[in-house]
Amino acid sequence: LARCAATAARMCEHAWRDRLLSDPVELDRLVSAVVPPETWLFRHAPAFECVREHLRAIGSRRVRVLRLGCATGAEAFSLAATALACGHDAGSCEIVAVDWSPANLVRAAEGVSTPLAQRGPLPGWAMRHFQADRHGSLRLSPEGLALIRWMQDDITSDRMSPDCDVVFCRNVAIYLDEPARRRLARNLAACTRPGGLLCLGHADPPWIWSGAFRIWPIPGAF
Secondary structure, three states: OHHHHHOOOOOOHHHHHHHHHHOHHHHHHHHHHHOOOOOOOOOOOHHHHHHHHHHHHHOOOOEEEEEEOOOOOHHHHHHHHHHHHOOOOOOOEEEEEEEOOHHHHHHHOOOEEOHHHOOOOOOOOOHHHEEEOOOOOEEEOHHHHOOEEEEEOOOOOOOOOOOEEEEEOOOOHHHOOHHHHHHHHHHHHHHEEEEEEEEOOOOOOHHHOEOOEOOOOOOOOO
16 A cells, blocks of 8 residues: 555556556565565574585585575675685686565675674674675675676576575565465476575475475574
């Protein structure tokens, strides 16, 4: 209703619903209004320890990492710092960070995490890949940003990167209806290469991974 009132024509609810079907800009404004834009650095830190262990086990070949629903980029920054800590650079690692919102991606591409995105200490091995500014924000190093490719898309589409060694999609499914969740579940299985690592969130329904994945029982990593 707030978006109805915010439109220039102050549409009735039914007219505004019709507009959503034909106006991607208005749809993006709605999504931006109702979906939290923030994640935080190294959220549930044991998951990143799993990623670090996994990347080290892969060795020297090129790796691909996928972050679905990247919001303003804090978890993509965390993944980039993790890859750097394992000795990777832009020539040996690509992180594809996908979000619906162009506004989120513009902010994310700056490589800056605000104090709100800092909810705990950074792992010691990651600290050198960030620099603090006078406002209390942390900026990812240029080497870290060079690993990330930002992509605007629907994460339930069939255009996601295949053969990914690591896939992060944490607490995103709660914002989707049932058909979209099932498309997402198919994507997660299709995008993660055999032996790859999928990191979900504590709010994600178990059937998303059931059948295609086995649990790696690391407390706090989900």
